[in-house]
Amino acid sequence: MGLYNTQAIVLRSINLSETDKLITFMTQRYGKIKCVAKGARKIKNRSHAAHLPLTLLNLIYFGKEQQTLYRLNHSDIVESFQDLRDDFSKLYTAVYFAELVDAMVPEADQEVGIYDLLVDSLRALQQDNGRHLLLALFELRLLDHAGYRPELNQCVYCRSLAGGGWVGFAFRRRGIVCDPCSRQHAFDLRVTAGTLSYLKKLLTLDIRWSARLKFPKGLEEEIDRVSHRLILAQVGRELKSYPFIKAMANVG
Ligand SMILES: [Zn+2]
Structure with missing residues (x-):
């Protein structure tokens, strides 16, 4: 015992x-x-x-x-985390973080990075108003810690390095698809080079400084969509709290 x-x-x-x-x-x-x-x-x-x-x-x-x-x-x-409980839009985001950890992490998995990610993210959320950024950041980092880091540097089919302009994204393959391969293989959507560089930044950014990074207008939605569809491809279902986050964003 x-x-x-x-x-x-x-x-x-x-x-x-x-x-x-x-x-x-x-x-x-x-x-x-x-x-x-x-x-x-x-x-x-x-x-x-x-x-x-x-x-x-x-x-x-x-x-x-x-x-x-x-x-x-x-x-x-x-x-x-009383400040989170007093603000509904923050609370739903925090509940989503907890739900996502519960859905993605097997019991007794010893990856300590996930605990730190959760605590750091709750603290950042408490102080922050850039909720969109924190949402995508949390999703991408959790994928990484759980062993599902997306491939953002090389084409998932031929391993060639990503060039400028648009690239394809295949969620089941968990990464980018180059131009020649996108003519032969299925992919889900095209993302801009700008979105790709922000996705890479979110994988390495110190969470404590996340409030200083702002997405350019117009990219926010695309970044959110990519990170969330990666999550859906992994978890296989939408979690209960997620629609509430989106609903609160529209109200605010
Ligand atoms: Zn390729």
Whole structure:
């Protein structure tokens, strides 16, 4: 029986019984895990706020190694991201980040970059108003950390380097298609060289400085579309929170 101590973000919390909850965490040290929180639904339980999705916690849990379900022992709130909860358009984006991590990361996957990406992105989102950029940035970086980095430098068919002008993009092949190959192979859409260079920037940009980078008007939609269709090709379905982000963008 092991005891585990780590920081973690709550991804999801569902009611398991009259008194218990099942909580999915993205932990800093042990990847994505699930814990049963006994008595978490009792009215007198003060840890209620600690089990809200998007909360950053110090977490102690226990269980056998390699098992799929652990028992929550103790949790303290480190950061509740209250500013995100007070702003609906930011909240939907943050919920989408959590949903996407839950959908793409297998349990106990030890890639630490994903935890850091999630925490850094929630902090940047809290301070930022360039939400579009952060959305595409998060999608591309998560693909990269999960082992699905898109090929933006070479044609996915013949490996020739991308030239200027337009290039084709094939989402199932996860990368760009050069001009000669685009006459023989199927591709989904054409993107401008400008969009391509912003996509590359998003893969390497320090998230803390993301507020300083602005997409030129007109490219925003194309960049968003490419990153999101890459996600759809990988996840295979639209996540619940995504339409709300788009709806909020239209209202704002
Ligand atoms: Zn080619």
